[in-house]
Amino acid sequence: MTDTTSPGDATGIAAQDGAYARPAGALDLRRVGAHPDNWYPVALSSGVRGKPVAATFGGERMALYRGASGAVHALEDRCAHRQVPLSMGVVEGEALRCCYHAWAYRGDGRISQIPYLPKGVGRPPRGVRAYPVREAYGLVFVFPGDPAQAEATPLPDLPEYSSPRHRTMTYSRTVRCHYSFMHENLLDMNHQFLHRGVVGRLRPQLLGYEAGARSVEARYLFTHAGGRKNRGAGLLAAEGIGGSNSADVMTIRTEYPYQTLTLVPEKSDHPVFSLWVAYVPEDAEQRTCHVYGLLMIEKPRVPGAMRLAWPLIRRFTERVFAEDRMAVEAEQRAWDEQGEDRNHEVFPLILDVREVLRSNGVPLKPLARPCG
Amino acid sequence: MTDTTSPGDATGIAAQDGAYARPAGALDLRRVGAHPDNWYPVALSSGVRGKPVAATFGGERMALYRGASGAVHALEDRCAHRQVPLSMGVVEGEALRCCYHAWAYRGDGRISQIPYLPKGVGRPPRGVRAYPVREAYGLVFVFPGDPAQAEATPLPDLPEYSSPRHRTMTYSRTVRCHYSFMHENLLDMNHQFLHRGVVGRLRPQLLGYEAGARSVEARYLFTHAGGRKNRGAGLLAAEGIGGSNSADVMTIRTEYPYQTLTLVPEKSDHPVFSLWVAYVPEDAEQRTCHVYGLLMIEKPRVPGAMRLAWPLIRRFTERVFAEDRMAVEAEQRAWDEQGEDRNHEVFPLILDVREVLRSNGVPLKPLARPCG
Amino acid sequence: MTDTTSPGDATGIAAQDGAYARPAGALDLRRVGAHPDNWYPVALSSGVRGKPVAATFGGERMALYRGASGAVHALEDRCAHRQVPLSMGVVEGEALRCCYHAWAYRGDGRISQIPYLPKGVGRPPRGVRAYPVREAYGLVFVFPGDPAQAEATPLPDLPEYSSPRHRTMTYSRTVRCHYSFMHENLLDMNHQFLHRGVVGRLRPQLLGYEAGARSVEARYLFTHAGGRKNRGAGLLAAEGIGGSNSADVMTIRTEYPYQTLTLVPEKSDHPVFSLWVAYVPEDAEQRTCHVYGLLMIEKPRVPGAMRLAWPLIRRFTERVFAEDRMAVEAEQRAWDEQGEDRNHEVFPLILDVREVLRSNGVPLKPLARPCG
Structure with missing residues (x-):
């Protein structure tokens, strides 16, 4: 797979239906395990005493x-x-x-x-x-794969975590779905309809994307088309998301196995926040994952404003996350019932991220279940 | 199968044990699915808004x-x-x-x-x-089978539902058993022992029955042999069921895939109530069914009497139904544990209704369960 | 297997690791069922009315x-x-x-x-x-195996149960593990670390043991090495267990399929209490057992002392039992997940009792589970 940029076809929709079916003979993505030769958070540092x-x-x-x-x-x-x-x-x-x-x-x-x-x-x-164990960013990371690879495998680099100009909100919770649904959820911003009750009518427009052997990065322009505004969203984005007349650039990147999201407001040259997320499979079938998230928010210039905004930002992000969870868990249940992936994807960058997750992962062994 | 009437042997008990074993090679009745080429209620109209x-x-x-x-x-x-x-x-x-x-x-x-x-x-x-969807009798019916058959397949005909001389009590609940247990339960009135706490000692006597390719109809004479009387039962049957000195004729009919029950009191020439029921499988293995029932009751001559009787009739029927549910769910659990039907039936009309349900249904596909 | 006594090597620890691996080809002990040709309690007499x-x-x-x-x-x-x-x-x-x-x-x-x-x-x-059914000791025993063997198979002989010098405390509860874990738990007194919060630091020392075709009997010397004392334990053992300067001899015996435990205090020549226990498999896979226990305690000389001590003894034994249950249920969960026994036992008498349980039991049939 080579890097591709498609500014000319920013919508990224294929003209031919069926072009994006699962490659013949390819492993079902939901049967691909997260590659163990990476550092995965498995606990908050504060929880290990x-x-x-x-x-x-x-x-x-x-x-x-x-x-x-x-x-x-x-x-x-x-x-x-x-x-x-x-x-x-x-x-x-x-x-x-x-x-x-x-x-x-x-x-x-x-x-x-x-x-x-x-x-x-x-x-x-x-x-x-x-x-092998490392502690960083308030998280305990382990290296579940070949220990000989641990030393040479870098932890994620998150300079904003310890920057005095930022403050970090930490997330930790279980979602009952394969980790791949989480990557697809965040990368495909056309799902804003799901959040209509929280963010109003947001119009995400794909500006372009790049795909590599281990990564997919998408850039969206967000404009607000009316509807209810959320105070937490406004605070989070300095009146970006949910603010009227806003036009922010959101960049979402899967860099195997992690994912990041940054938001750059219209009249700014740097992100007002960035989010780093890891999806850690819990069970052997990897139908449940634990989400560890670090939301690093630039402190506002007004002293004390962050303290006031904090609970609103927490509430807003929890609501958005609860809606995402509802959707991805419904996807997993459908897969469980059907026993296979029947997705009919039409968005090219999602097809690319699926290939990234498939080719960088490992096949899951079927569970031993005694029969007869 | 031809129509048979057996007034001479009204008890309908076979002289030879074992004559009623499951035909060799016949499919286990609990693995027979309800035929999809019928109209099945799947919701109350009032619930779809x-x-x-x-x-x-x-x-x-x-x-x-x-x-x-x-x-x-x-x-x-x-x-x-x-x-x-x-x-x-x-x-x-x-x-x-x-x-x-x-x-x-x-x-x-x-x-x-x-x-x-x-x-x-x-x-x-x-x-x-x-x-295909149709609405009737306060229910939403769908046609889960071949849509080309829908038009020509009639809905049940229930003129009493809209008659001004009747009022209808509607039932909707889930029972965790194969629908066939429900048909057998209602048709075999020898199970009145189950309801001894509610209806006292009822003596059902089989007057005769007819079996056809798609139907079995049984007629019982009910006499009350003492024990506790139930006010709701009395009201329901105009002092029929549960009333002293009563002798009512109850007719129960499986007309695939539905079931009906009518009660004609001793000194009357028409039913005081009729019940129409559908058993709709919920899960793929059809070990759970949703029961939709319409109990159409003739209004008494005294104005207002129905309004007073209504909650008593509701309570009585709910109690009887709860007992039936306890029994049929116990039957399903036994089947689940044994993995097959080990019934040893001695009542001919029940054997006939089993054959009606078997021959009019469709074999269930075993669930795909990953092994190894 | 012949009787062996090993006073010379009272610690009973093998010099060579791996000497105690499961015999090649031997059935997994957790797939061995309790032999049905024995009397098993299945209810308290008081519960069958x-x-x-x-x-x-x-x-x-x-x-x-x-x-x-x-x-x-x-x-x-x-x-x-x-x-x-x-x-x-x-x-x-x-x-x-x-x-x-x-x-x-x-x-x-x-x-x-x-x-x-x-x-x-x-x-x-x-x-x-x-x-076949027998009632004794406040329990209802059944004989689940070949009824022809019932008559000749004796019930356990518990003369202390009806002795006026003893009073019996009865236990009945479900533990979610294979019965074999229970035998191993009680026989291996090195697990006192599990009860450190209740009994303080007890030092069990193996004095010797004998193994036969149907039995293993171990004798331990218990000395108290400090830590918290438990009042109930003291009362139970006349200031034996948990009392300072105590040195009591505890004898634990698996006599297939039952188990007994007696405690003889340092300066005494007879037990202050004896415990009889049966572990009765509940489910077909025998991963759950019901424990029936009879703790027969010698009455103290002071009249009324027993009445005062009773609730404390009850509380103490319940706490110890709750800890044991936590451990054996964790063992069962590990077995369930691994699908096989991976124990690495180093204590010879435990290896012997495993062989007793294996050779006196019956292989469990795998459950019929429909596949495909």
Whole structure:
């Protein structure tokens, strides 16, 4: 796939129906797993304190705990002995002790003690799997894939998170759909009809887009065509979204496996906010994902204004998100019932992002279900 | 099968056990689907107003909506685009617009607009399936089968519904069992033991029955043998059911796919009430059905008496129905656990109605469940 | 398997890891069913009075009822006619009448009456299965296996239950795990870490154990190493468990299919209490068991002391049991997710009790689940 820009055909609609059907023989996108050789957030830093907590990536259960040194460790969440979750255990220094028969593990997953195993007696060589861990942006990231790739794989770069000119609103919640529905939802801004009750009539116009081997980036011009205005939206965009006579440029980018969105108001040369999002599959079939979002908002010039605006922005974004969730979960339910993807997509950049997600992911193994 | 009348053997009990086992090789009745080439109620008329509503027949999801003309339309409940339910959408004139990307459909299922599809660009040829719809008796009927058969297939004929001498009580609820259990329940009046707490000791005596290719009709003489009387029952039957010294004739008829019940008191020549019922499968496996019932009751001569009797009749019928539901749902659970029909039926007319339901239905396809 | 005693290696830890892996080709222990040719409690005697009640053994549903004679009968819980549960029925003398069409059964499962079946007409030869029943120790025992074995198979012998010097506390609850997890839990006293919040730091030391073809018996010395004391525990063991400076001998025995535990305080020659437990599989896959326990406690010499101690003992044992349940249910969930036993056991007597449970049980048939 090569980069393409199509300013001449900004609408990006194909003249021939059927041109965008799933490629023959291609794997169903909803059966493609998120590639594990990436850093995925699996918890908020603030949630990992004295007690271990359970986390998950694509059905792999993990026990996260913060050792006495302050470092967070991530172990396979099953004691090597009898598979009781280590997240039910107790932190001791840098070690984690299983709640049941008190086997203890180091942060690298090796067994450090079996209390009733006397000295001189061989200890089971097998411990549990440990995952590389990094903390950044208030999130705990793990690397669920090949540990040898972890070092060379960069975390996302979010300079605005620690910039004094910005303040960050953090989101964390579960959505019961395959992560690909989330990418498609955000990239296809023609879905503003869904938010008509919150944002009024917004007219998104595609200015152009680029697609690469690991990315799709779309630029939209947003104009407000009347209807109800939302105060939170106005505050968020400095009277951009939802404000009258506004014409803002919204840029949405899937850069595998993350997604970003920025808004540049009409008379500005830099974003008033940018959003970074990761969709982390929870279950083995990856029909549920956990959304971690960081909304980095430029502070207004008037001191104290941000503090007043904060709850309104929270409320506005929660409402928009609730509507998106309703739609993508309905998509997942339809897929579940039909057992396959029957989408009939007409928007080229969505077809491109589907190809990006398909080619960068990994096929999911069917679940073992005993029959007969 | 030919019509048979058996007044000489009114009890209808076979002399030889085992004569009534399921015919060798015959399909399990609980795996036979209701034939779609019939009119089935799927909603109350009063429930289809400004907003679209979801309905279902045998796992096929439908979006019902009432257009500006007042006509009700029934569309496949999945947008052609991304399969989000159209019942989550918005009615616009005679059209239905999907809530997500605002694709709009006509009542015939064809796409009338894709807002972001510019003029001159080809629209996807495929819309969604539309079902023939008719409204009658306060119900919305759809024809889930071959639309070409709809015109020639009559709706049930219920002249009493609009007669000024009658008043109709309407029932609508879900019962978690295959529809066939409902037919068998009503036709086999030997189950009065189930209702002993409500109706006292009723002695049903089979007077005779007829079976045809699409129907079974049974006539019972009901005498009251003591025990508790129910006021609602008495009112319903003009002191027939539950009244002392009563001897009423109850006629129950399965006329595929519907069922009727009428009661003629001892000293009368016409029914004091008649009941029409349809059992509409909800899920694809048809292990749940929605019951729509119309109980058409002759008004008493005393003005105002009906108004007083109404809540008592409602309460009585609800109690009887709750007991029936308990029994048929227990039957379905037993079938679910055993995975097959192990009924050992001894009542000939029940064996006949089973054959009517089997031969007029359609085999259910096993659900696709991924294994391995 | 021969009896083995290992006082010389009281810790019982193997020097070679991997020596205790599941024997090649051996059936997964969690797929071994409890052998039906034993007496299993399925209800408390006090719960079987005027109305029939539903019970279950390994997915076999039973209707228990007490006839006019006072004897309890156990029938297959599905009417031969239409498989409605007989436990929804009505007791009449020694018979049980189905709630639906009023078929009546004797305690031996034979049909005694079909009310609408006229004299001279053949009755279906098949009734329902009846199970041998015995009542003892406040429990209703059934024999789910070959009825011919019932007579010769003894009930457990619990003389302390009726001894005036003891009082019995009865337990009855469901635990969502395979019964084998329960045996392993109780026999492996190294799990005291699980109860650290209730009993403080207990140091169990294995004194020795014996394993036979149907039994494993382990003896532990318990010393208290500090931490919180529990009043209930102290009362239960006459200041044994949880009391300071205590050193009690606890003996735990699996005698297929039951389990017992006795505690002999340091300066005594007989138990201060003994516990008898049965784990009765509820579902066909035996992933849930019902625990019936009888805790027979020696009465203290001070009159009235038992009455005061009773609620504290109840509270203490309930807390300990709740912790055990948390652990064994977590084990079952891990097995469910992994689809197989991945235990890595290092304690020899646990390996022996697994072999006892495996060799004395029966393989579970996989559940019939329709595919495709």
